[in-house]
Amino acid sequence: MCGIVGYVGRRDAAPLIVEGLKKLEYRGYDSFGIATTGNSIALVKHQGRISENSGAAARLTGKTGIGHTRWATHGIPNDVNAHPHTDCTGTIALVHNGIIENYAELKRQLLSRGHTFRSETDTEVIVHLIEEEYPGRKDLLAAVQAVVPRLEGSYAILVISSSEDRIIAARNASPLVIGIGDGEIFAASDMTPIIEYTERAMFLEDGDIASLNRTGVEVFNREERVARPVELIDWSVEDVKKGGFAHYMLKEIYEQPQAFYNTIRAVNSDTIPWSSHRPPSITIVACGTSYHAGLIFKYLLEDSCGIPARLEFASEFKYYPPPVEGLVIGISQSGETADTLSALKQAKSHNCRTLAITNVLGSTVSRIADSTMFMRAGPEISVAATKSFVAQLAVLIQLINSLCDRKFDDILLHAHQAIEEVLLLDLTEAVAACKHARSIFYVGRGPFYAVSLEGALKMKEISYIHAEGYAAGELKHGPFALLSPETPVIALCVPGETYGVMISNIKEIKARGAPVIAIGCDGDAELPDIADIFIAIPRTPVFVQILTSLVVLQLLAYHTAVALGRDIDKPRNLAKSVTVE
């Protein structure tokens, strides 16, 4: 997904486009670019977020311009691959959202005709094709009309040229909206950048090509002039981005089955860097939620593959580096977490092989580490990490799978179904028990200890209730003193080796008067009787139980925070990615 914006009118285009792109950041934010036209094409494009680095872009002059914010899936994000792309002569600039499926063939033909390609993107072929058509016609619209039939795939494109004061837009199977103002015309991937300036919108149909200049819009389909109705839109900007969900966090929680599945599919033997030999030991460095993913990985790796694993807080690792050898894995959703970056540098200086796991293609961490594996969670907006955590786990579990001769393939390909299943659970009772609590304790054993840490973190982050995760056996060694009827305990108790001892732990907790919310497997005969509230997750292999119990805890934290009226997506004092130490 990428976002595009275009403007033609009476104002300076660049500042408007910058603001518009910022609003489209939810569609992608790994690189951006703007081109404007006066007498020549002026172009600025950069890797990174537009909201952090828009200075030079906003200073471009010209009253006609186009902009793009990118979320790379093929071709790493860097300055060169960022849109807009220009032709060989630098007189035509183009932004594109979508995929050109026959680009390889077109590119071969163009190269043989002497065109120079600067980027690795599929987009650049379009601008070179237009370049070939333009001189004969001296009309940008006619040139685009000649090129579009040769493109296969999905696209929404905006094109400008140095000699014309208009934008040509074309669309096929990718979203594009035209906003009609007074003496100015906007174009964008959706209404969010436009709604501030005008409520009148025109939606292009597949195959439409439109010429936008400041007096109006002409739409053509197969070279014939067509009329598209102008409609009044009264959506609020926030609604559009959240797509009907009350909060980004909820939206992202519900995207988890897809994020998990996409990541499992994307991470395979080809993308795993050490298919040839297994490392003698693995050290994981991470912060926050990623640390918890690392902890789950450690338990599963040691259990399934017998490779010793060590887990370190990235922030500690830098200053107190333990003696390391083998492979060092750094986990960071944004790929920009300062602590994780410096820990990986530290590991490299000890001659360790390094592997980064991140959600952002081309982020800093991928340039530092020897190899990088990407999760496929898509942009995550909510500060509290949900789908990126599940996607991290997908990458890590897939790593374990590859070290164990892929014996878990079957389980992993169907794990998302179980997540789908727990999204249907009704947690009203548990939320009622949690929302008035002063403290909440989470207990579990083995990988479920890590799950309880993560569950407690989510609760702290968004509901501001004091929450702690403990290894169930550790509760007796101190925290027992804190138990009272006002401190609910959430116990993760699934069938397995620790089931019996967890049951007796729960009984001990009950004896101290604390209400117990137990998460166990469907069909459990004992738990519903002992616990005050019993939440059943599907009976599945342990890998999947980890995921499902986690999703239950995320939902519990979310609904508790909603019941308390907290600011879910922007909890106080927290930032999405921590780029300082």
Add this chain to the structure above:
Amino acid sequence: MQAVILAAGEGKRVRPLTRGRPKAMIPVANHPIIEYVIDALVKNGIREIIVVVGYRKEQVTRFLNQLDVSVDVIVQDKQLGTANALLCAESKIHGDFLLLPGDNYIDPHSIARIRDIPDSMLVKEHPNPSNFGVVMLHEGRVTQIIEKPEHAPSFMVSTGIYCLKKEVFSYIQGNDLTDAISSMIENGIHLQGIPADDWQDAIFSWDLLKMNRRLLCHIPAAREGTASRQTIIQGTVSIGKGTTIGPNTVITGPVVIGNDCTIGPNSCIMPNTSIGSRVTLEPFISIGNSVVMDDTTIGSHSRIIDTVIGERCALADHTSTSTGVGLMEIEGRVTRSEFGAVLGDTVVSGPFTTFKNSIIGNSVTIEGRSCIVSRSIQDNSMVI
């Protein structure tokens, strides 16, 4: 022009398929019914689409989010009725608008017929009118709508698709939309009844098979997966990305197969079959006139016919379904039915199980060698 799609109701009569989704989200020919409604609107150039969601709203919203058209989502907190659902959208409506149920298929041409005639509705003849609002027409004008009568005086039924003026809100009193429309008619407003071309409603779960048959006529052929060279494919067949089809499999269209499925070898897929994504059909299976939803596995040597299978089911080898006629009690009403089986989500059945004219609830576990004939089994049961 604006359009309001009502997708808040569960659709109780289509249980057990509505546990994880409202009726509007049930996939038919591999697309949720509501997607056809949105498509038909977009084909008419209607882009300002409001969807009222309620039951399992997150699942609907998530789906709407990934569509190409942006739709406005309104939440109806309690599912009180169609008129109440429409009231939820009142503040967003600023003129004439189309009102459509999200769980009925409608073709774009029919929408074109009413979109420019405010105060009109689409009507259609139906062989079993007593499940619908029966419409009495006089010279193209609707004179009366009788909701679900015991003995229907006419075969013309309401499709629930209207083109209305904003004034309709002043007639809403109860929670039922038909009452509001009736009160409009009583107050002398001319409501035109315009016949629809192709409109499909699945009242009961087995009606989905007919809807599936109808909608499969429109699918385009596609071959994105990999089919063995010894596969025989006839008719219109759409095979999704990542799907592999083993040798000696015969597929006779119209058939649609989703992404990442594993099929065959030596299987036979007969016409009017929709297979979702990530479905595994083991060798030596014969399947026809059926709907199989995502993530289901069907064991080898099975024969599946006239059957709807929900998501995440695991049917062991030698499962067979056969068509039977019987009376089904659905929501307190006894209805004649003819189908093989309707299975909810996550049904697990053992080898050599046979089904005939039966509805199996969600998460039911069935022991091997069971023979289930003319039964309706509750959710979470165990058949021993």
